[in-house]
Amino acid sequence: MATASIQSASLLLSVLIFVGSFLQTTKLCSCSDNHKVGNCHSIERLALLDFKKGVVDPSNRLSSWRQDEEDCCKWHGVGCNNATGYVEKLDLRNPFHLVSPFMGGISPTLAQLKHLSYLDLSRNSFDSIPNQFIGSIKELRYLDLSSNCFRGRIPQQLGNLSNLNHLGLSRTCFSVQELQFLSHLTSLEYLDLSGLDLSKTGESLQYINRLNSLSELHLSGCQLSSFPLFTNFTTTLSVLDLSINNFEGLIFKAFVNFTSLQSLNLSTNRIQVPIPKTIGQMTSLRTLRLGKNDLTGPIDVLANLTSLECLDLDTNHLEGPIPLSFGGFCKLKELYLSRNNISGEITKFVNAISSCLPNSLETLESSQTKLTGKLPYSIGNLRSLKNLYLYKNNMSGTIPKSLGQLSELEQLDLSLNSWDGEVTEDHFANLANLRALHLGFDFDDEKPPKPLVFNLSPNWVCPFTEIFYLDLTNSKLGPLFPSWLQNLRPFHLILEDVGISDTIPDWFTKIYPSLWVLDLSNNQISGKIPLELQHGQNSTIMEFLNLGSNLFTGTIPLNINETMPNLQDLSLSNNLIEGGIPSSICNLKQLKVVSLSSNNLSGELPHECWEDSKYLEAIDLTNNHLSGEVPVSIWSAPKLSLLSVSKNGFSGKLPPNLTSLSPLRVIDLGENHFSGNLPMWMGKRLPNLEILRLRSNSFSGFIPKHHCLLHSLRILDLAHNELSGIIPHCFGNFSGMATIDPTNPFSIISVMVLSYKLLAEVSVLITKGIELEYNGTLAFLKCIDLSNNTFFGEIPMEITRLSGLSILNLSMNHLTGSIPEKIGYMQRLEVLDLSRNQLSGSIPPSISALNSLNHLNLSNNNLSGRIPSGNQLQTLPDSSIYTGNPELCGAPLKDCANHPNIVGPNHEENKGGFTWLPFFISMAIGFVVGFWSVCGTLILKKSWRYAFFRFIDDMKDTILVF
């Protein structure tokens, strides 16, 4: 998700970046202005040209390195000494990932640059760097090779560069066994080995300790779990980054003597202790990042760290209130406390912070006798807090109005707490710099305990006109459509479930051109669906559009591919949209997910366009009035993993052939009028198929044996068709149903979450009209439903190998023979329905071992003998599940004593295997599950979680680089 955000941010930023790199170039070249053309040394010039030859340069960044440009000092990235003309600096850092990186190798002739002191090749895709070259550039003081992927071991020749001050090797893919080269780099002040696996360096890790002058050390993501206590640089080190490692609580002991540390990053480790007092004594700290650990206890140990500018304690188990003294953290710019158990109010903290006086004004205060009463806004303008994240805690009380005084505030997230009172205009009074307001919730979170209620006048003019990211999911904003949005041009706007029951005003489409993400889902917005843009207007950056679950009417515009050409995700499900699906939908070349379920769409699907849909991953057309055939070309969409057209009037046959493998994971054609045979290719061409739902159609013929090749299949629902023949013995080969894998839910769901940034909320429709929201457990559901067909022959005993199966429904067929002896092996069975067949023989005693069974139906067969008892069977006392078997006896039917054919007591009964606890638990579950007679209809409701909020942070850093 973050990647996607960043990618898209990159689009927006491209202009900035190009400006940035232009400035950079200009700056570099200015130092050579004093030189005449041709002043650069020809030997160095040739070396540079030779280097260029080895470089693959897709975006032509080295276009200024021309044969006919004599003065190489003017070339992009080259910096010469003012006086001598020698090249001293080569800066080929890729300014941003958007720009195509350099590729290829680094020519050893660069070694001709004898005076090179600064070499930056970072963020490219160079893949080799000659060792002899590294060993020879002895003047080098600054070397940055980060974010290139080199092969092989880290060159020990780096040890020759004894003048180095700065060494950046992060994410260079080198394998590192030995760090001895560091012992020669005695002047090193900056060292970054992030992303290199240092877990195999053993004792040689000690060489880092000996670097006497180190002031900045980055060892993020180095797979470290212990570190020799730092000693030699305790007084020089100012920045230490040990994030993303495996450190535990002991690591804190190492920092006792770090008297000059300004920035400490231990986030994303495995620290499970309270924050120790020693950290609270490191008063030089300006940045402290301990986020994403398992820290416990209160945070008031940090009360004396008044110099802090950034405090990140995000995602831990910290508790207690925000200490009062935090209000004295007047330099605080960023505070991240999200996802903890912080409680109490924020009033005092916000009040205190909002009355902080900026340093520059401290003297003013003391000289100007008194500043009393409310602080004027002009002073309010100087409050330094920029980012405040209190997301997902247990905070209560009201949000103080003084929040509106924090005029530097750029990112604010207070969601998922239990705030009282309302959010009013005062809360935003002075927040002109607000760039991101997040009061929504993430897909893995529950809904907020209390929605935040906004009370804003209809004429409010909102001060944060530069807002970029606005997510108010689940707060109470409506019922009117907020007119203050009118002046905003956000990039990311999510107003999901905010209680709007209004129409969309005309001005709204004016903000489309700035939008990348728009989500208005789960409101009661009526009127025409706002997709018709005015002439000449289009929305080229819009990629995610979700208008689902509203009351929109109207039709899908014919020119949607022109007005929103880059749409990737389009959800209009659960509305009142009519008309047909225009072929422009499949001309949306970037489309990945299209969800139009539960509307009044009619007509046929556009033909002949789907195979070009290169990126299409999911189509959900469930529950409309569509008819005609499903175009053959859909089956060849190269990335399609979900196809659901259930509950429509589609007809026709499945295509007889499919030549290439298809990535489909879910096929739901249920409740239509499809007919014909089940084609053989289904077994051969769908290696990833997990759900096959063909229920309630007119499919006929046999189940081809090839279907047994569907090893990932977890739900097979062929019920209510005209299928016939025997149930293949190879059904036992469905290995996806034979495993019990609670840790490995449907990969489709992870696919949905990960690649579409969506939440797949799966609802199960139950025949009796009861709809169950079923979120987690369905992910583990495994089911075979072949009911209401004309299958004959015996139930293959191999089916009992499917020990992960939860539901087996073979009712309403012509099955004969007996119930497989080993039915009790199917330990996960919750529903077993074999009713209305011609099964005979006795009920196997092993059935009483089915501890999860909640719904059993064996009625209307020719079963005979004694009904086994004990265990779970005791909880299913309803006699109707056995009726229609005249030869059957025992509880809950008539007593076997009166039954002449039965001899001997039932031993099971006397073993006392029955326990009460599971009984009560399963009563509850059983009530719900017992209603199931189907494997469920899958409705994929997409929620939009693109988003990572803090990506604005990343952007800011990127901008700052320039």
Ligand SMILES: *[C@@H]1O[C@H](CO)[C@@H](O)[C@H](O)[C@H]1NC(C)=O
């Ligand atoms: C470059 O030369 C100018 C005068 O020619 C001088 O003022 C300046 O300091 C020099 N810069 C460097 C970096 O040597």
Ligand SMILES: *[C@@H]1O[C@H](CO)[C@@H](O)[C@H](O)[C@H]1NC(C)=O
């Ligand atoms: C500290 O540096 C000195 C040399 O500068 C070295 O002899 C000593 O071993 C280093 N200490 C540690 C613990 O590495």
Ligand SMILES: *[C@@H]1O[C@H](CO)[C@@H](O)[C@H](O)[C@H]1NC(C)=O
């Ligand atoms: C901190 O410094 C003291 C005194 O110099 C020393 O005895 C102690 O071992 C040091 N602790 C650590 C963890 O380096």
Ligand SMILES: *[C@@H]1O[C@H](CO)[C@@H](O)[C@H](O)[C@H]1NC(C)=O
């Ligand atoms: C903060 O500093 C004061 C004065 O040095 C000290 O008494 C107090 O214990 C410190 N508080 C914490 C939490 O370390």
